Amino acid sequence: MKQKRSLIFGIVLAMLVGGYSLTLAEEMSGHGGMMKMQEPATADASAERHDVLYTCACGDGCGCNSVSTKPGNCNCGKPMGWGHMVKVEGDEALVCTCAEGCTCKQDAADPTKCGCGKTLKRVNLKDTGVYFCNCGGSCKCNTASDKPENCKCGMTLKQH
DSSP states (O other): OHHHHHHHHHHHHHHHHHHHHHHHHHHHHTOSSOOOOOOOOSHHHHHHOSSEEEEOOSOTTOOOOOEESSOOBOTTSSBOEEEEEEEEETTEEEEEOSSTTOOOOBOSSOTTBBTTSOBOEEEEOTTSSOEEOOSSSEEOOOOEESSOOBOTTSOBOBOO
16 A cells, blocks of 8 residues: 555656756747757758858848848848748748747737737739749748749749
8 A cells, every 4th residue: 555655646746846847948949838849959950951141130221122042241241140930921931030959930910910929021022033932822831942843732933
């Protein structure tokens, strides 16, 4: 009987510690729900993804509209910022600009924000040289490339 109580106590203790650890991890990550594992923030990880866009990070006052699928500098000379597409509407990509490696989606409660809470950046892809998928006006395939190829949905990427 004593062994049975010890076993039950051990199980309950493990559940409490595990639950506390999960709650602490959620609070530290800033997410209210289950914490998602993020891909490592390396150049190789970004190269494997097809939703990554580098855009002008100079702020609202800059109109250079630099966009690329590879890191580099804007037309205005400053380094472009990493981001990932969460949706394409027409010729515009909605880009999450959180930490490199982020994989969040568009916030269902507030479509102007990504799941990690940042305001989505609207990026005009027209005449940028970037090929992108747009399956009929609004697309969540989130596929971009610097060369013509097929989207993961099977459509041919377009360059507008």
